[in-house]
Amino acid sequence: MDLELMINSFPKLLSAAVITLKLLSVSLIIGLLIGLFFAILRLNKNIFINKFAYGYSYVFRGTPLLVQIFIIYFGLGQIEYLRSTVLWVILKEPYWCAIIAFALNTGAYTSEILRSAFQTIKPGLIEAGKSLGISNKIIFYKIQIPIAIRQSLPAYGNEIILMMKGTSLASTVTLMDLTGVAKYIISTTFKPVEVFIVAGGIYLFMTFIIHNVIKYLEKKYSFSQ
Amino acid sequence: MELLAFGDTGWGDELFYATLMTIAVALTAMLIGFFFALIFTPLKLSKNKFLNFIANSYTTIIRGVPELLVIYLFFFGGTGAVMYVASIFGYNEYIEINAFITGAFAIGIISGAYSTEVFRGAIQSIDKGQFEAANVLGLNKFGKFFKIILPQTLRLAIPNLSNVWQITLKDTSLISVTGLVEIMRQSYIAAGSTRDPLFFYSFAAVLYLLLTFVSMKLINRLEVKYSRGY
Numbered sequence: 001m002d003l004e005l006m007i008n009s010f011p012k013l014l015s016a017a018v019i020t021l022k023l024l025s026v027s028l029i030i031g032l033l034i035g036l037f038f039a040i041l042r043l044n045k046n047i048f049i050n051k052f053a054y055g056y057s058y059v060f061r062g063t064p065l066l067v068q069i070f071i072i073y074f075g076l077g078q079i080e081y082l083r084s085t086v087l088w089v090i091l092k093e094p095y096w097c098a099i100i101a102f103a104l105n106t107g108a109y110t111s112e113i114l115r116s117a118f119q120t121i122k123p124g125l126i127e128a129g130k131s132l133g134i135s136n137k138i139i140f141y142k143i144q145i146p147i148a149i150r151q152s153l154p155a156y157g158n159e160i161i162l163m164m165k166g167t168s169l170a171s172t173v174t175l176m177d178l179t180g181v182a183k184y185i186i187s188t189t190f191k192p193v194e195v196f197i198v199a200g201g202i203y204l205f206m207t208f209i210i211h212n213v214i215k216y217l218e219k220k221y222s223f224s225q
Numbered sequence: 226m227e228l229l230a231f232g233d234t235g236w237g238d239e240l241f242y243a244t245l246m247t248i249a250v251a252l253t254a255m256l257i258g259f260f261f262a263l264i265f266t267p268l269k270l271s272k273n274k275f276l277n278f279i280a281n282s283y284t285t286i287i288r289g290v291p292e293l294l295v296i297y298l299f300f301f302g303g304t305g306a307v308m309y310v311a312s313i314f315g316y317n318e319y320i321e322i323n324a325f326i327t328g329a330f331a332i333g334i335i336s337g338a339y340s341t342e343v344f345r346g347a348i349q350s351i352d353k354g355q356f357e358a359a360n361v362l363g364l365n366k367f368g369k370f371f372k373i374i375l376p377q378t379l380r381l382a383i384p385n386l387s388n389v390w391q392i393t394l395k396d397t398s399l400i401s402v403t404g405l406v407e408i409m410r411q412s413y414i415a416a417g418s419t420r421d422p423l424f425f426y427s428f429a430a431v432l433y434l435l436l437t438f439v440s441m442k443l444i445n446r447l448e449v450k451y452s453r454g455y
Contacts, residue, residue, distance in 0.1 A: 062391075062437040063430040064398035066409060071430065074416065075423035161289070168291030172402065179293050192302035200290040207289035 006194045009185050013195075016181035017202050023095075023167045023177060027102035028160060034103060035110025042115045053111065060108030065166050068105055073097040073173045098170040106163045113159060117151035118144060150221045157214030161207050178202060228419060229428070236415045236425070243411035244432055250329050250407060251394045257333025258393065262340035269345045280341070287338035292331075292396050299331040300403045328400035336393040343389060347381040348374070380451045387444040391437055398433070408432050 041053035060068065076082055076091055090096045121144055129139040171180030182199035186192045231237040261283075268280035287295065308320050351374060359369040401409035412429040416422035 059430070059434065063433045064395040064409070066398045066401070067426055067430045067433060070409075070413075071423065071426040075426050078421065078423045165289075165291040168293040169399075171293065179291055179297075182294060183297050186297055186301050190301065190305075192298050192305070196294060196298040196302070199294060200286065203291060203294070204286065204289045 002189075002191050002194050005185075005189060005191055006198050009195060010198055012185070013178060013181055013199050013202055016176060016178045017206070019176065020164070020167050020170075020178040021206070023098060023102065023170055023175075024160075024164050027099050027106060027167070028163060030099070030103035031106035031110055031163070034107030035114055038107065038111035039114035039118060042111065043118055057108040057111050060105050061112070065101065065105050065169055066172065069098060069101040069169055069173055072101045094170075094173040094175055098167075098173055098175060102163065102166060102170075105166065106159060109159050109162075110156065113152045113155045114148055117148040117155075120151060121147050153214060153218050153221070157211065157218075160210050160214070164203070164206060164210065228415075228421065228424060236411070236419075239411050239415065240408070240428070240432070243406055243408045244436070246325075246405070247394075247397050247407040247432075248436070250325065250332065250397045250400060250405070251390075253325075253329040254332035254336050254397065255390060255393050257330060258336030258338075258340045258389070261334060261337025262344050265337070265341040266344040266348065269341060270348060284338045284341055287335055288342075292335055292399055293402070295335060296328070296331045296399055296402065299327050303327045303330070324400070324403045324405035328397070328403055328405050332393060332396050332400065335396060336389060339389045339392060340386065343382050343385040344378065346385070347378045350381060351377050376451070383444065383448050383451055387441065387448075390440060390444065394436060394440065395433065 038053045038056055041049050042057075044050055044053075072091075073094060076097075082088055082091060090100075125143055125147065126139055129143050134142070167177060168179035170177045171183060174180075176184070178199055182195050186195045189195070229235050229237040229240070231241075265280045265283055268276040269284075271277060271280075303322050304320065307322055311317075311320060355373055355377065356369075359373040364372065397407060398409040401407060401413065404410065406414075408429050412425040416425040419425070
């Protein structure tokens with residue numbers, strides 16, 4: 001055990017963890033919006049819209065995240081037309097490519113979580129809203145969405161942790177996140193175990209925090225059924 | 226399409242073998258995972274606090290740390306660890322472990338943590354009466370486990386194990402960082418030499434989709450088989 005290396009690498013890894021958290025939070029916010037959008041499409045009765053939303057979640061859940069990042073980072077740059085548009089400002093940055101891939105990926109999982117949450121809402125609650133003369137729009141925003149959020153909290157908590165682990169793939173497109181820096185230190189010092197303990201410890205600590213925040217929210221928003 | 230031709234002019238045969246490699250790694254990793262689950266599930270269910278602690282540490286650490294980090298640990302640390310063990314037995318030559326074993330082992334340990342949780346959940350949800358009935362029938366430990374508990378566990382575990390299989394299959398793409406030529410690595414090579422990354426990575430995505438699709442169909446059949454009578 002090389003304690004000195006562990007102590008020395010700790011601040012470096014900690015500052016890299018900030019990048020991991022940044023990647024995670026930005027992609028979760030965008031992913032949540034995408035997920036909500038596609039969950040609503042899934043509930044649509046039009047078969048084409050429905051199939052389209054299903055296809056999106058099937059493709060993104062059925063392929064590895066690594067392939068998705070590579071397609072966006074290496075693949076899209078190949079299209080000449082894209083290079084001449086404003087989009088290129090975003091797509092030439094590995095940071096944004098990683099975020100787009102993460103957001104689309106987590107969006108697919110989130111849409112499934114939210115869809116099943118919407119479908120488990122008891123019809124009686126919606127009927128109650130209707131009989132009170134509340135408009136459909138307000139029923140959706142004030143009754144369906146809050147209940148769906150509560151229902152999907154445990155599954156969404158898991159998704160956040162999976163996504164946090166997923167951000168480690170950003171290191172494959174040159175970003176120096178927690179895993180990227182850990183790999184760099186390992187390959188320069190050849191002390192994999194020590195670095196793994198420190199970096200893994202930081203990841204576990206983040207998992208622990210996320211887990212407890214979700215548990216707290218679950219308690220706060222729980223209701224007796 | 227000529228990019229996918231078999232033979233020297235295209236990448237069809239290379240990608241075909243790479244797909245077989247992905248399947249081989251995923252199956253090996255899944256089996257290694259079952260082996261780990263076989264060890265750690267009893268520890269999780271045991272009443273001994275210390276054994277519980279060991280099993281919980283295993284599943285918590287593996288499920289809380291990114292797969293890529295675990296793979297780096299094995300990739301950079303595997304050779305060292307094996308050489309250290311060998312040196313205890315007096316063997317001091319350089320030992321190189323091949324990428325397949327390192328990769329399958331790393332993914333296997335990850336897959337094992339998920340399988341352990343699945344088996345634990347399945348065994349815990351079996352009705353207590355089933356254990357008691359087995360005792361009343363006078364079955365020995367062996368018969369009790371294989372005739373009564375295991376078939377019911379499998380029925381409950383298969384849907385979740387199919388999720389573990391999906392995760393394992395997708396995780397194999399990460400082994401490409403160690404240089405093992407599976408779908409991802411082969412696409413990387415092909416994309417580099419043809420300067421057509423969009424096509425090859427999209428094709429890789431299609432291959433993965435095909436693998437998940439076919440394996441889901443096969444697993445559904447198993448599910449039907451094990452839920453006879455329900």
